[in-house]
Amino acid sequence: MxxxxxxxxxxxxxxxxxxxxxxxxxxxxxxxxxxxxxxxxxxxxxxxxxxxxxxxxxxxxxxxxxxxxxxxxxxxxxxxxxxxxxxxxxxxxxxxxxxxxxxxxxxxxxxxxxxxxxxxxxxxxxxxxxxxxxxxRARPDAATAGPLPGTPVWQELLTYETTGAATFYARLFGYERKPDGSADVDRVTLHLDGRPVAGVHGLGRALPRDRGPHWTTHFEVADTDEAAERLVALGGRVLTPARDTAHGRVATVTDPEGARFALIRSAR
Missing domain, CATH: 3.10.180.10 (2,3-Dihydroxybiphenyl 1,2-Dioxygenase, domain 1)
Structure with missing residues (x-):
């Protein structure tokens, strides 16, 4: 692994x-x-x-x-x-x-x-x-004032369904689970001390068979569209073009070896 x-x-x-x-x-x-x-x-x-x-x-x-x-x-x-x-x-x-x-x-x-x-x-x-x-072993770096381009800012688990997955992680760390709020979307946010720290998104049969359940790291960028263009020029690939969401502008991409991640310009 x-x-x-x-x-x-x-x-x-x-x-x-x-x-x-x-x-x-x-x-x-x-x-x-x-x-x-x-x-x-x-x-x-x-x-x-x-x-x-x-x-x-x-x-x-x-x-x-x-x-x-x-x-x-x-x-x-x-x-x-x-x-x-x-x-x-x-x-x-x-x-x-x-x-x-x-x-x-x-x-x-x-x-x-x-x-x-x-x-x-x-x-x-x-x-x-x-x-x-x-x-x-050592004290982590001090917190930054805001999302810095080039840093991982969010983790989201893409899986078959949220109930079992969220229950597993809640047993490990005591997360509070809060539903997305949309009746037609199977998504929950995991909270610690009232603060959102990760997401779980159930895709059912829409989950890619060649990938299976997996975590997606979101990296902050100054401009999602420009970063996606630069990624392609460097040999990467865009899986889902940049789109506006409630959380910011997001594109799902891969590096030249196929590692998936997301680029996000967080909502301000």
């Missing part, structure tokens, strides 16, 4: 010490490390530093000196899906990983140490959607 906002209330505004269950980091496993770094550097302005060697070849992605994600190298010959993986904060990764198993999920990696920076595990929920758990 590998590793839309309630825009206007992005994860970047989370308290300096992440409450368990808060999306706190993202990672991507790729076949071509150099090409991936070049792509995201051009798209988001990221810079890179070497990551923990215990995890294999990997780099930390930085924006203005702040870590925004990580990129790792898939083992040669391993034909695994290339996908962004969100990590949920935990005060005790070992205990949370055991709870994942007890609630019907699986743990495929870890728990393990990451060179003194923290402890992680990577698993999947009962429907197969992959996510990570992260227990930081």
């Amino acid at each position: 590998t590793e839309a906002p309630e825009p206007g209330v992005p994860n970047g505004r989370a308290p300096a010490r992440h409450r368990p269950g808060t999306p706190c980091r993202v990672s991507l496993m790729v076949h071509g490390m150099a090409a991936a770094q070049a792509f995201y550097a051009e798209l988001f302005g990221w810079e890179f530093q070497p990551g923990p060697s215990r995890l294999g070849p990997c780099v930390r992605a930085l924006l203005n000196g702040r870590e925004v994600g990580g990129i790792g190298q898939l083992p040669p010959g391993r034909h695994l899906p290339v996908a962004w993986t969100p990590y949920l904060a935990s005060d005790d990764v070992d205990l949370t990983a055991e709870t994942v198993r007890l609630c019907g999920g699986t743990i495929g990696v870890g728990p393990l140490e990451t060179g003194g920076t923290g402890r992680l595990a990577i698993g999947s929920d009962p429907s197969g959607a992959v996510f990570g758990l992260w227990q930081a």
Whole structure:
């Protein structure tokens, strides 16, 4: 296994010490490390530093000196899906990983140490959607004043139906579940301490069979249309053209290796 906002209330505004269950980091496993770094550097302005060697070849992605994600190298010959993986904060990764198993999920990696920076595990929920758990050793970066272009600001789970999926994650972290409010849309928002932190969207048979249930990371951009055009010029692909939503202007895209994510200009 590998590793839309309630825009206007992005994860970047989370308290300096992440409450368990808060999306706190993202990672991507790729076949071509150099090409991936070049792509995201051009798209988001990221810079890179070497990551923990215990995890294999990997780099930390930085924006203005702040870590925004990580990129790792898939083992040669391993034909695994290339996908962004969100990590949920935990005060005790070992205990949370055991709870994942007890609630019907699986743990495929870890728990393990990451060179003194923290402890992680990577698993999947009962429907197969992959996510990570992260227990930081150091205090997280201070919150920013608002959504900064190039940073992950929201995580949304696309799955078959919301009831079972939301119940699983609520058992892990005690989320409060609030329905979308629309009778014809199966969507709920997960809240912690009254603050929206992630979404769950049930698509039923409309969920792509070649993808299955998965989390989608939304990255803030200054201009969704311009960012989508730049992405295509860099070798990426637009799956869903930019569109206006109640939360901002969003486009669903892939990088050159096929990793799906979303570009969003959050509603102000």
